Amino acid sequence: MSVDAPSLLRLEKTSLRQQALTALRRAITTGQLTPGTHLVETELSEALQISRGTLREAMRQLQQEGLISAGARGRLSVRHLDTKEIRDIFAVRAALESLAAQCLAELPDRTSAVAELSKAVDDMDRWAASNLEDRIEADLRFHRTMCHLTGNETLLHQWLSLEGSIRMSIMFAGVDRALKNMDTKRHFEIVDAIESGDGRLAAATVRDHMDGAASVLVDGAA
Known part of the structure; x- marks a missing residue:
């Protein structure tokens, strides 16, 4: 050979x-x-x-x-982001991820999706005492998984194309603000809304999550 x-x-x-x-x-x-x-x-x-x-x-x-x-x-x-770009990034994230949450909530059988998302939040909690890099990756993994589980390749592709900007936004207002947005309780609220089977509630929960996360970063930079 x-x-x-x-x-x-x-x-x-x-x-x-x-x-x-x-x-x-x-x-x-x-x-x-x-x-x-x-x-x-x-x-x-x-x-x-x-x-x-x-x-x-x-x-x-x-x-x-x-x-x-x-x-x-x-x-x-x-790359340097300004507050408008942060708001824009989170507005697009809200559109994509609220659609993902709604799709998952409306699945006839949501058991496996809920279990996988719950595990992703548990992983976030497990890495809570670890270094910043691991915590960031665990947070991103949760949101990426939510999009992946829909089976909608277009949705996932659009989220992945935004991932670089998402990464840039995380540290916009410093470590403390970044870690505040990684609070596992807020992520379990998304999982609970998906598990409820109420698509509108799941979508609204994600939009509230993204609005709150953007405010934490923008207010922290003021």
Whole structure:
């Protein structure tokens, strides 16, 4: 059996790109790289110990996700959100996730969906004493799971396309405000509304959740 060396190199390069992407996404999401920070290729490639070409591939993906943006002369920096953008992001989230909650609440058999969402909230509680990154991922997993469980691929795709912006919004007003929005009680209220079988109630509960979360962030930045 012959070995295709270029293919092996591509796999290695992909792995490095993914590792760089994960590291940079984590640094931005947790606030290690703050909004407005200019991303200098030479510094980042040296810090991550990867080539500038591999770094550029990772940064292109982050730009597509909405985590970084291009400024004057194409210089890339960590995206900075304003209060209007925060409201806009949560308004779109409310539209998508309230639809997801309504769809799940109206399922003839909601048992497995409710069980999976309950487990996702339990995971949030389990990670409550862990580091910020794990808590953020647990929170995102709950909301992503709610969309996934609908079986509506278009809905899930739209949510995933917004995920970069959602990540940027989390740390908008600092750690304390971010953690306040990860309160498990508020997430169990969504699960309970879905379990009730009342689609309107489930949708309204999610909209209230998103309005409250946006207010926590915007008021915290005032």
